[in-house]
Amino acid sequence: MRLELLGASFLALAALTAAAPAQDPLPSWNDGAAKKAIVDFVQATTTQGGAQFVPPAERIATFDQDGTLWVSHPMYSQVVYCLDRVPAVVKAKPELANVEPFKTVLSGNREAIAKLPMPELEKILVATLTGMSVDEFTAQVREWLAKARDPRWKRPYTELTYQPMQELLAYLRANGYKTYIVTGGGQDFVRVYSEQTYGIPPEQVVGTIGGTKYGYDKDGKPFLTKEPKLLLNDDHAGKPEGIHLMIGRRPRAAFGNSTGDQQMLEYTKAGEGARLAMLVLHDDAEREYAYGPARGLPDTKIGTFPPALYDQANKDGWVVISMKDDWKRIFAFEP
Amino acid sequence: MRLELLGASFLALAALTAAAPAQDPLPSWNDGAAKKAIVDFVQATTTQGGAQFVPPAERIATFDQDGTLWVSHPMYSQVVYCLDRVPAVVKAKPELANVEPFKTVLSGNREAIAKLPMPELEKILVATLTGMSVDEFTAQVREWLAKARDPRWKRPYTELTYQPMQELLAYLRANGYKTYIVTGGGQDFVRVYSEQTYGIPPEQVVGTIGGTKYGYDKDGKPFLTKEPKLLLNDDHAGKPEGIHLMIGRRPRAAFGNSTGDQQMLEYTKAGEGARLAMLVLHDDAEREYAYGPARGLPDTKIGTFPPALYDQANKDGWVVISMKDDWKRIFAFEP
Numbered sequence: 001m002r003l004e005l006l007g008a009s010f011l012a013l014a015a016l017t018a019a020a021p022a023q024d025p026l027p028s029w030n031d032g033a034a035k036k037a038i039v040d041f042v043q044a045t046t047t048q049g050g051a052q053f054v055p056p057a058e059r060i061a062t063f064d065q066d067g068t069l070w071v072s073h074p075m076y077s078q079v080v081y082c083l084d085r086v087p088a089v090v091k092a093k094p095e096l097a098n099v100e101p102f103k104t105v106l107s108g109n110r111e112a113i114a115k116l117p118m119p120e121l122e123k124i125l126v127a128t129l130t131g132m133s134v135d136e137f138t139a140q141v142r143e144w145l146a147k148a149r150d151p152r153w154k155r156p157y158t159e160l161t162y163q164p165m166q167e168l169l170a171y172l173r174a175n176g177y178k179t180y181i182v183t184g185g186g187q188d189f190v191r192v193y194s195e196q197t198y199g200i201p202p203e204q205v206v207g208t209i210g211g212t213k214y215g216y217d218k219d220g221k222p223f224l225t226k227e228p229k230l231l232l233n234d235d236h237a238g239k240p241e242g243i244h245l246m247i248g249r250r251p252r253a254a255f256g257n258s259t260g261d262q263q264m265l266e267y268t269k270a271g272e273g274a275r276l277a278m279l280v281l282h283d284d285a286e287r288e289y290a291y292g293p294a295r296g297l298p299d300t301k302i303g304t305f306p307p308a309l310y311d312q313a314n315k316d317g318w319v320v321i322s323m324k325d326d327w328k329r330i331f332a333f334e335p
Numbered sequence: 336m337r338l339e340l341l342g343a344s345f346l347a348l349a350a351l352t353a354a355a356p357a358q359d360p361l362p363s364w365n366d367g368a369a370k371k372a373i374v375d376f377v378q379a380t381t382t383q384g385g386a387q388f389v390p391p392a393e394r395i396a397t398f399d400q401d402g403t404l405w406v407s408h409p410m411y412s413q414v415v416y417c418l419d420r421v422p423a424v425v426k427a428k429p430e431l432a433n434v435e436p437f438k439t440v441l442s443g444n445r446e447a448i449a450k451l452p453m454p455e456l457e458k459i460l461v462a463t464l465t466g467m468s469v470d471e472f473t474a475q476v477r478e479w480l481a482k483a484r485d486p487r488w489k490r491p492y493t494e495l496t497y498q499p500m501q502e503l504l505a506y507l508r509a510n511g512y513k514t515y516i517v518t519g520g521g522q523d524f525v526r527v528y529s530e531q532t533y534g535i536p537p538e539q540v541v542g543t544i545g546g547t548k549y550g551y552d553k554d555g556k557p558f559l560t561k562e563p564k565l566l567l568n569d570d571h572a573g574k575p576e577g578i579h580l581m582i583g584r585r586p587r588a589a590f591g592n593s594t595g596d597q598q599m600l601e602y603t604k605a606g607e608g609a610r611l612a613m614l615v616l617h618d619d620a621e622r623e624y625a626y627g628p629a630r631g632l633p634d635t636k637i638g639t640f641p642p643a644l645y646d647q648a649n650k651d652g653w654v655v656i657s658m659k660d661d662w663k664r665i666f667a668f669e670p
Contacts, residue, residue, distance in 0.1 A: 195392070231567070
């Protein structure tokens with residue numbers, strides 16, 4: 001009797017599921033090659049008994065963040081964070097006020113700040129990203145995220161995620177894919193907001209990794225201090241290295257937008273069976289930004305997409321997403 | 336109509352669930368303080384609306400491996416692996432045959448091998464754990480696991496897991512906990528068998544981490560090479576550091592058996608709300624091994640559990656599991 005009831009229940013549920021109207025899981029994507037590549041890949045890898053079926057445990061999808069999931073122009077938001085933190089750092093150590101590069105950053109002279117050479121910029125990163133406890137750092141980033149506004153849209157940075165990519169994340173997860181961020185940004189920085197912003201938990205954020213040091217406070221309570229020790233630069237070749245370190249499996253699908261993602265896409269496509277590799281091309285100056293320099297777009301130092309990467313994409317079967325043509329809308333806050 | 340059907344289905348399913356007999360999720364545990372601590376913790380942290388309820392996303396449980404999940408005496412199985420690999424290494428590089436420490440290992444003289452000083456042992460680790468591609472290494476470990484037998488039980492090492500701990504892993508997972516291994520052993524080594532042996536996927540293995548290097552083979556296919564570069568020694572203070580690196584959240588529950596787990600348990604217990612910290616004490620020479628030297632047990636260099644750790648456990652509310660008294664059976668293969 002009970003088993004029959006159970007059977008009846010399942011049949012009733014199955015009927016309901018079958019009767020539900022088929023909803024487009026990617027409503028912000030225009031119909032075209034990019035959307036088709038995504039849907040075909042998901043259907044091929046999740047169809048039981050199909051030649052390209054992938055067991056759920058192996059469904060790993062990795063996403064670059066800056067320029068792939070959210071806006072990275074005119075400057076990476078983490079760099080803005082570091083510059084914004086300088087006054088607090090100098091307040092705690094007043095002797096830095098007249099020392100470069102802190103002096104230039106405090107001046108607020110944007111042109112001079114933009115010209116700071118890399119070793120000087122690194123001093124800012126070390127001063128604002130290390131030396132504090134992990135919990136203090138999280139609190140500092142949270143506080144900044146609540147107040148900081150993007151200069152163009154005057155919105156919190158966490159609202160500047162691409163709606164089509166949010167739909168893609170949700171679509172992959174609904175089909176059993178574990179979604180990871182694989183970013184050149186700081187792992188601890190991105191973890192502060194990844195769950196709320198993308199539905200990606202901290203343990204699924206792979207980023208540039210600094211060491212921490214275990215110690216005890218005056219009451220004997222243990223805590224971790226962020227050390228100025230680079231364990232992994234999660235960019236270019238560092239991306240597949242970081243994927244191996246943090247995940248230990250080769251992704252089935254990978255998404256990027258620039259040369260920093262090249263090796264992650266190569267590594268993903270080098271695996272057997274169905275693999276999906278996609279690159280977002282920023283060709284929409286009106287709704288977001290336009291930069292390449294592939295396809296005659298303006299050159300850029302932030303998220304560069306050169307002609308050679310475009311050629312590699314065509315040669316290796318990576319799908320280029322045209323922001324302008326493939327995305328019906330860019331942001332959730334658009335009407 | 337459809338909604339009513341759905342309601343009826345759920346009611347029928349709920350009735351079935353309620354009618355099912357309550358099964359003991361920990362049948363290999365004797366009733367006692369250890370089993371009670373586990374069940375109380377799980378009930379407190381999973382009861383909706385309870386004062387100690389923990390949201391599913393934060394349910395993280397970390398387990399040391401050697402001596403906590405499986406047998407680590409008379410020697411860590413990974414060390415046995417490294418020694419067993421030496422003939423293959425020397426076959427590939429015959430010039431090593433007369434060079435120490437390879438010469439001693441090849442001699443098979445167990446006493447001499449046991450006396451090898453740490454720097455010499457490290458040469459063995461470097462020669463057998465690095466220099467090959469990640470895929471080659473995985474294949475080598477798989478091949479060894481299939482053939483190697485523990486000297487006492489004459490069984491594959493992967494059968495020497497503790498049945499009570501397997502039940503604990505399954506019980507925690509059934510209650511929404513994500514289970515992680517946090518081991519001093521090599522992360523890549525343990526990942527080869529963790530899913531099959533413990534139901535723990537590679538991305539949930541935190542271990543001692545070596546760097547990898549991205550490159551291309553002669554056909555231009557990318558691969559990762561295991562480098563002799565230590566990124567994290569996941570033991571003692573390295574355990575909370577590794578947990579932060581790999582998970583980015585503080586565990587709610589942590590399980591160990593020796594001084595190498597002390598900091599992981601401290602870090603776990605220092606968090607707010609309900610936390611569970613447990614240590615396995617090997618006090619059962621008949622069914623497994625007996626070593627401490629806590630509670631007058633024989634001293635050991637492998638998985639030492641000194642009186643100071645025992646005192647800290649009592650002081651800080653960590654629960655000591657007596658293998659002899661708390662475990663009804665040790666291995667799944669026992670009658």
